[in-house]
Amino acid sequence: MYIDTHAHIYDTEFQTDRSSMLEKAYEAGVHKIYMPNVDHTSIDGMMELENKYPKQCIAMMGLHPCYVKKDFEKELYLVEDWLAKRNFSAVGEIGIDLYWDTTFRAQQEEALKIQITLAEKYNLPIIIHCRNSYRETMDIIKSVKSEKLKGIFHCFSGTKEEADEVASIGFKIGIGGVATFKNSGLDKILPDLLWNILFWKRTALIWHRFPTEEKEMNLLIFPS
Ligand SMILES: [Zn+2]
Numbered sequence: 001m002y003i004d005t006h007a008h009i010y011d012t013e014f015q016t017d018r019s020s021m022l023e024k025a026y027e028a029g030v031h032k033i034y035m036p037n038v039d040h041t042s043i044d045g046m047m048e049l050e051n052k053y054p055k056q057c058i059a060m061m062g063l064h065p066c067y068v069k070k071d072f073e074k075e076l077y078l079v080e081d082w083l084a085k086r087n088f089s090a091v092g093e094i095g096i097d098l099y100w101d102t103t104f105r106a107q108q109e110e111a112l113k114i115q116i117t118l119a120e121k122y123n124l125p126i127i128i129h130c131r132n133s134y135r136e137t138m139d140i141i142k143s144v145k146s147e148k149l150k151g152i153f154h155c156f157s158g159t160k161e162e163a164d165e166v167a168s169i170g171f172k173i174g175i176g177g178v179a180t181f182k183n184s185g186l187d188k189i190l191p192d193l194l195w196n197i198l199f200w201k202r203t204a205l206i207w208h209r210f211p212t213e214e215k216e217m218n219l220l221i222f223p224s
Helices: 018-027 045-051 074-085 105-121 134-144 160-168 186-192
Strands: 001-004 030-033 057-059 092-096 128-132 151-153 171-175 198-199
Touching: 018 030, 030 045, 045 057, 074 105, 092 105, 092 134, 105 128, 105 134, 128 134, 134 160, 160 171
Parallel strands: 001 030, 030 057, 092 128, 128 151, 151 171, 171 198
Antiparallel strands: none
16 A cells, blocks of 8 residues: 655645546555645645545645745634644644745744644644755754654755754655656655655645646656
């Protein structure tokens, strides 16, 4: 069995072919797909999908760093509310993204800290999104986390040293479709990574950069 550790399969992008994608994934051995939340607008779709495919599609709860805006506290109340009323597999996806927009950097950092605390409270792992922000993200995790907190740096694109640091705090890394890009640089470091910290995954399902006709190609499965 394979596990997809990160797929926004509830996204409207899959409105027309979601069930066939899920079927193909299942046939290919992907029996579990973990779904990271984005913000308040993605919750209903995610829950609906989990209700429909309770064994295959598993929900997480969190506020994505790209969706941390002025009203982030309101979003976090909602996250907290959901975490209090039912079980989730993880708090995610959370983190810092300084690639698209740095306007709400301070708020992103605050939201990350708060959500790490929530994960600790509910004894859940965290799913980390970090882009152009490895140092900032890692420093916050280190400053807030307790010994028992575990997590995954999803779509990792850092250096060997950074991967080792991730392993040193007991976290794992997820390798996304970016590894297949010629200029990703990951081909140079992947062979050196410790295999026991590595999670292959198929973000490919939702890899927006891939044109639609290449979706089939992205159904390649790697062992987790
Ligand atoms: Zn994501």
